[in-house]
Amino acid sequence: MYWKDGDTLVSRNNEPKLSITAPFESLLETLPQDCPVPTPIVKFGLLTQHVEPSSDEFKINFDKESIGSSETAVVPAETLSAVEYLLYNHSDHLSTKQKQRIGRFCEVTQLDYANKLGASESTVKDAVDETGTENYPFIYRTEYSCDHCGDKFDSKPERDSHTTDCGDTENDAAETSEPSQQSSTKKRPALGKEIRKDKGSERVSGRNPFADTDRLKDTGLHQGGGN
Known part of the structure; x- marks a missing residue:
């Protein structure tokens, strides 16, 4: 009243x-x-x-x-x-x-x-x-919500204080979850080749475009040596 x-x-x-x-x-x-x-x-x-x-x-x-x-x-x-x-x-x-x-x-x-x-x-x-x-x-x-996790707080300062830590935590998690470019590169087959399975094992096959004898002649490099 x-x-x-x-x-x-x-x-x-x-x-x-x-x-x-x-x-x-x-x-x-x-x-x-x-x-x-x-x-x-x-x-x-x-x-x-x-x-x-x-x-x-x-x-x-x-x-x-x-x-x-x-x-x-x-x-x-x-x-x-x-x-x-x-x-x-x-x-x-x-x-x-x-x-x-x-x-x-x-x-x-x-x-x-x-x-x-x-x-x-x-x-x-x-x-x-x-x-x-x-x-x-x-x-x-009034309820103040965190933009990152959605938690609610009674005051804006309390929300802002939480949001700073919450945002840093999410950024750290995002960086940790990113795949390594180096590790993903190692899994790629050589250019112009494909991975084929033969009797339970894997082998790389296919024609390497840079191994074409005609191309080698055009570049001045012959099989048996570069002289």
Whole structure:
């Protein structure tokens, strides 16, 4: 469960700190004092990008289920009015798809209801107390993957430190596995000849083009000597 603390939202359940914009801070001021921020309001802030994790080690991901199953927002009339004001005046940075998703969320949570349907201060506090400890599965820790082996790490420095050693290990393995050019050359038959098997043994046969007597004559080298 989150509480407002200056320009951040803090949790008493080890959830990550969340930064808030000035327009969203004004919206939070419409809630009863000393009251935890209702989860639908936290979600609304995240969806509108007026709330975001203070650390880049965390990211936000909403799917259809997390929006469709959101609980009804029990908030004062002033908060309903502030939601409408924020959407009309501070949502130009959002895409059409994002606005449609927010519209669906407001419909499910009843944040799009008329101001006169807002709850009393005591009702808001009672609703938050009944909620108890909240889970925020749409806020998750970023995983950094090693490009070499695919292992995942909680922080970028940890991943980078591993990647250096992992990359060196793979390079060493690649060098070791390369065949020796010298050893492969030894297995080749002489030029112009082929390996033939005869009664279980191997022998090299074939005509050597450089042993042609006519060619030898042309070069001035005769059989029986070079004189």
